[in-house]
Amino acid sequence: MALVDLRGGGNVEALLTPLVPAMEAGGGAILILIDPEHLDQAPALLAVGATHYLVGPISDMGLRAALASAHRLVERLGGGVAHNQRAQRIRRGDALYWALGRDGQLRLSDNLARHMGLDDTRIAPAALVRRLPRVERRAVLAGLRAMRRAGRPAALAHALPERPGQRLVHHLRHSDGAIAADVEWLSDGQAQDGATRDYLTGLRSRQAALDWLDRRAGLATTILLLSISQFDRMNAAYGQVVGDALLGRIARRIERMVDDVAPGTMVARIAGTEFLVGLTGEAAGSDRATFLARQLIGAVGQPFSAGDHLIRLIARCGIAQARTEDDATQLLRRAGTALSDARQAGGEGIRILSAEKHSRQVDADRLETDLRLALDRGEIGIVFQPQYPVDSDKISGVEALARWNHPHYGPLGAGILFATAERSDYMLPLSAHIQAEALRQAAAWPRALSDLRLSINVTAADIAQPGFMTGLLGLVDRSGFPRSRLTVEITESGLIEDVGAASALLTALRTEGLGVAIDDFGTGYSSLSYLKNLPLDYLKIDSGLAQDIAGTARDRIIVRGVIHMAKSLGLKVIAEGVETEEQLHLLAREGCDFYQGFLRSAGVSSADLINLVLAT
Template sequence: MSGETALDGQRSLFILSPGDRDGLSQQARAAGWRAIAARRATDAAQRFLHSDAQIALADMRGAGDGDIRLIASLGPSVDAGGGALIVLVDAGDMAAVPALLEAGATHFLAAPFTPAELRATLASAQRLVDRLVGGTTHSRRAQRIRRGDALFWERDGDRIRISDNLARHLGLDRQSVDPATFIRRLPRAERRSVIAALRGMMRSGRPEAFAHAAPGRPGDRLVHHLRLVDGVVAADVEWLSDAHGHDATGRDDLTGLRSRQAALDWLEQRQGLATTVLLLSISQFDRMNAAYGQVVGDALLGRIARRIERMTVDMAVGAMVARIAGTEFLIGLTGEAATAEKATFLARQLIGAIGRPFSAGDHLIRLTARCGIAQSRADDDATRLIRRAGTALADARVGGGEGIRIFSSEKRSRQVDADQLETDLRLALDRGEIGILFQPQYPVDGEHMIGVEALARWNHPQYGALGAGMLFATAGRSDYMLPLSAHIQAEALRQAAAWPRALSHLRLSINVTAEDIAQPGFMPQFLNLVDMSGFPRSRLTVEITESGLIEDVDNATALLTALRAEGLAVAVDDFGTGYSSLAYLKSLPLDYLKIDSGLAQDIAGTARDRIIVRGVIHMAKSLGLRVIAEGVETEQQLDLLTREGCDYYQGFLRSAGVSSADLVALALKA
């Protein structure tokens, strides 16, 4: 049995309850969960980060405004790890829900509650976590193990298998030892409690715990949380520090990213290897902090960290992400990802991610970022490498352009030339670099896939996978939109026509650009393309963006009317980028309205956001249109969209874009 399988056999729940810690822990264990419980809110965020829990349960029964402010410190830590925060409230205290949502709550449970209600809420929270971090096989524990910072061990036959990080702390040079060797590494005065805890658990089968002084840090304690999983003794180890703000695992308390010292250690361990660092700085943050306060600022830093970590992990395997100062983040790349080109591309994506609005109450906060890049040298140490990235960052702050500078060998930073992508795109079609992914669509009240949207991906030889946003932006600059659009349409139809009969119920949505609409003779050419592919017209939906409609409303209306007459369905895509378009919506020949991902995500924001989304959905329904929400990422968003009358949805909550082969497997599995 692998360590990960055994350790994941029973899920962990972090409980914060000033008044009922033990009672809630007992109920959690009865529901099949392992409880890690705390009474004090002041150190709850740090303890959650040190635990292996993905879900936190905060007991706010009888809480006042001060307690709500305290719980706000836990929200960013849960959010930063892609977790879920359940808040337990009194049934008559639902007026506190808006403030708790702002603090990071994702689920609510009203007291009194039954064991079945607790189990259902925990299951809902776990589904959210599984989808946020990529599925049940990619739990937060798996992410921590891949990062190498996990503290755990398990008994495997006559050996004890120990995580790499715990072995280092215990002074062991290997990760598999006999039990006697393991116990001898613990303080002599506390070995008796270890043996007693193990014997007690083996007799009763119930979880136990023991604690001892941390090696080399007498004021710190290591708490071993023991449990039996399929007859195997497993333990997750929590490091408790007596120093305020200290994180013995090398983690930043606020964001959960690596600390500055941990980043320096990571770089020193790779001395002599090709390494590239990106130093990313968030602009305008001090002004935002002054306007909204430290609680909002701290929460926002957690969300920024989450965006940075998600994007970096997706694009660069084995990358290091750290928060090294107030609003400065360091990303370390090695191996194939350490080229200047790939670092530059990642910097662009990170700056774009930071530029997407963040919500704070009734306001949208817009931030910008700058990035300095430096590559390692043979005689480098970590400090010099970061210092050069800082020099490049300083140039990026005062320079124009896209806000990215690379430190050059002449000790000057240079602006990145973005024109190479335009040249590469003209060769990409011939090289077969433009591929198709299909993102599934589901009814809001059902589990069976009803359709897919075809999405383009550019498998660039230097930068790796580039999304549709970068691809179409490059095509627009290089006047290459028509050949690209035609290729994507033809390839999507070709692959969809080859699907097995079991998928004959699925609709296919493909995009038509404003350039397509303006092209003379586009409709007969497009219909011929559809018919030649063999894909039925009756299952095809043509999507055109709202901005594409605005560019030429009359021509677009005529084209869409003709396409519907030929048996195709029509959808307006990315709706919500311009609310003035509501006025002419009724004049367009449409079957579907697709809500822009930003608008769909806003529904979980303020009351004003929900009113806007409600108005869009209700107008669409009054015109007989079916509504599809894009970019749905959370159960809360889906629940609210369902209440407002949305019909279908797509997004990371269910699935990212997948290949045709993976789509077939996914559909048949369902």
Template sequence: MSAPLFILSFRHRDELTRLAESAGWQPLAARRTENAEARFVASGAAVAVVDARGALGDGLEAVRAVAEAVEANAAALLVLLSRNDSAALEDFLKLGATHFLVSPFTEAQLVHAFQFAMRHADRVGGHGQRRALDDRGDGGSWRWQPGSRTIELSPALARKAGLGEAEGRRISLMELFRKLDPEGRRAARSAVARVVSTGEATAFAHADLESRTGRMAHHVRARPEGGIVGRTETIAAEGARPASARDPLTGLADARAARAWLEARLSGEEGGGQAQVVALLLSVSRYDAINAAFGRPVGDAVLQAAARRIERQVDPDGRRLLVARMAGAEFAVLLAPPATLEDGRFLAGELVEAIGRPFMSGDHVVSLGSRAGVAIAQPGDDAAGLLRRASVALAEAKAPDSAPVRVLEEGAESDTARGERLEVDLRRALDQGEIEIRFQPQVAIASGEIVGVEALARWMHPRYGELGASTLFSVAERSDYIAQLSEHVQRRAIAEAAAWPEPLARLRLSVNITAADIVRPGFAAQFLSLVGESGFAADRLTVEVTESGLIEDLGGAGALLAQLRGGGLRVAIDDFGTGYSSLAYLKALPLDYLKIDKRLSQDIAGSTRDRIVVRSVIDMARSLGLDVVAEGVETEEQLALLAEEGCTLYQGFLCAPPVDTAALEKIVAS
């Protein structure tokens, strides 16, 4: 079933509606921004489109109107701009837009923009199972076959019109028209005639059938199987407050009520000063899978049961709080003073445990999980700011290997914000010499002599202190700066080794090359040139490449390593045992060393099965004529067992951590 698409367009509404419909979407389109936030929420759409082409001011106002609802519902907000207005992109970004497209663009490009925005919403908010607009769904809708004197109303629309609640209620067209105001009757006839004659979707509006103070819009389209269908949308009078602040499915407060509750306390309206409010966001896991496996009625019943379970968990304390359903399977528990972060942390743990107990829905036993993020208000916070930081904590709780509850400490920086800051800081770090080289000794097991070192990068960050190579390279990979960082580390390590004092002059040096290096055109020639210019002897240099750097293009990696080896270098496969550990690597690549991952080295002191695995890897390497280097060796027991199995070299804290040149000279001399 096609998905809903909410559109605000001030110059091209009908054109966008036709295009969206032909691409398989079910558009709800409007030309005015009145009550846009409520209309977007009611639409159930995961994507909002604001068409600001030729109407920049209206577009900015529209984004301002819907951005908070879009964020609260973990949806996407796509802005369409005229080329001459592209300078306003920064303004749209600050207001909350997530995607943009600048004209001129083709219809195919616009459809792709819709699809990219939908994928974003799926990933961020789990909208994959969001209910598409249904001709007979929960909202008011109707069907009419051209030529027929009767029209079929949905139960919801029949109730609105005061015509009863029977499913499939059929009434005469004249009976329905008599309930419309004169202007509405004319608009209805014109809209239906247009759909019949052109097949293009359109809309009309009339005075609301219940309140008469607002308006009711009908989005009308032709059905592929024949006939015409309309879906209604209630538009409250401008400035009017919604009649209910309750979520219709669970009976909890809705997202709008939650934000109003927060604003009242954060602004000082409640309590006589800005309150240190705690926001807890709880996301129920596997809800979409339950819908897919058992159907939406079961999913809805489970969500209702989860809401009752949350209420029961928080109610006995008698705390001043609010429980709300924010969107989908996400709930908020908002705690007013004297609540603390510890209160939020403890309650989050209780709720995660409560949701983890099985639910009964009819004949189904349903097991769910949940994750929670907790944050406390900081000076100057508004509702959106506090909820945004709680959302960051929740996103980190959802990350692989994360604890189910993440707390954003007062004044602390989130992992996400820290990662974003590091990405910005990395480029400066290279220019300002913050990336330093450390050398970890490699020891011949038979003699105990230090025969080589591996060069490892360290980032001396002015704010976070010393950061290791794994953090450094993961930041570089996210920021698409991996090639520049890799070249910087290689160049600096080789230059430092070339200047070593006499006691270190016979040591081998190992440097790492990355997957990005392997696919760089001309890398082997550039690297060999770097080595030649440095003055460091090529026959004392080993390049190490990890398994993950080989998987994408084994043939290309083999050719590159052969070229490096032909230049006098030695080649090692690093961290063997962490990835696929494919025998194809050992068969196809020109290798001199196999480096066992530290987890295998440490496992050798574990069970008999662990030792057999390590023994097999060492035997296989030695049978291929490869020297074996064990990484991460920390105890004498591990070293003795590795030696017994035939390992020739080791590195790890048993000898020394990564050190600078001065410390390395002292270790070698001792």
């Protein structure tokens, strides 16, 4: 709010001209004090930009009432107090700020730490000062000492590390007895960067993304086009201010996920709620792109906190692989087509336009028909995902995973493959084929891989078949792969109907020399009776649960409890879907034994697996 005293006259234009643009842009109020004899000027003042006026003589009560009225206007323009508080809480994730805690540690916003080139958001003050240009450190320290002595707000400025043309200014203030600072750009360099930066999220702009794609014409390039579904309804519920702040938070999550999976990747906001991620080189493969799409959709799907509210969003993703003739606009248009397919279809919300095909919208009926021919055509292949001890770089085992190399849709993952098999009542032939092919390839491994364990998946339909164990053991023996190195993995949801029968079957398999694991623990009902009644060697933690180890304190408690229960029962624990060093470190600290995931390796062919083992 601005209070302008025009009693006794004054130059209206000189006083209001600097105020009106800022107040209109920020949703502010201008209260004018005028003499009774000048009341006829009120309409003109309102036309110029004033929002309220008060006629003298001015009493304390009258002034307080006028200020309250102006304040109410500011609240309404901003969406109300609670609305603005929610927006502020959301914005804190993207803002540039820091606070000095009572423990003497600085806590930096994620965005400020990134610009300062720091890996941690909680550091000692000296660590921040050391990141500054040497010639500016003394002035910064002097400004901090002056702030402490005087106790009044102050400001200090400095250049960014290794970017001398860009400067930040820190507005120092006291907050709850400690020093804090709001930081903003001071340099013209940021303004000049406006054409290549999205003003709302700080990501690259649409034009910058198109320029980046044009420079990579003819190279192996894949783009992901991520869209937030029904964001307009979220805006209607919480307001535009909260929506804008939320887009900034989404941008930060996308950046962090991309940095973990494919560092150095182009990330841009294309328009509205659409974000582009550009992959090149090895990262442009369909498997890595699909994996990243799943991670991004999962990251956006995690609730956002806005005061007392949790905001939940859904994302869809279209993926397009560049063709030789594609320019930037054509590639972006093809990604848009894939995104449209993803919005219309169900499932995980991801569709791909490969370089060879014009459409990747999956026709479920066609898939069911094609699956019955896929085995004869040799389209169902096997990859092996390496497993590692948490304290070693040496591969200790692998899990056999299925891939469908569809002649029209290209590579399809196990999720679509098994969902199609279940719909078409073709699960048993498919499962038998995958088990036999995995054993055949593993039996041909050279002596260098003679210590590796092989894990194969067994479905609920498999274990329900009469004579299943006899058939499986015969298959293993005919392949020549040693029983002692084979682990059978059964998903927990497949055991719910008859725990007693499952227990008898697993006991018999262990007696015959096979290892037994319960797979994807944490995705289904997670009945503790499984751990109580089933004879197991391994418990495999589902990827979603394993990744929660780096989440909130509540998440860590749950994961820790699962690991400790398994260890208390004498089981080895394997974590799936490990993607970051932080997740690995925390899982190892809690007692996890083995892990698999993109942190070390995706699923690889048998030949590539041999090369991996020989290289270590």
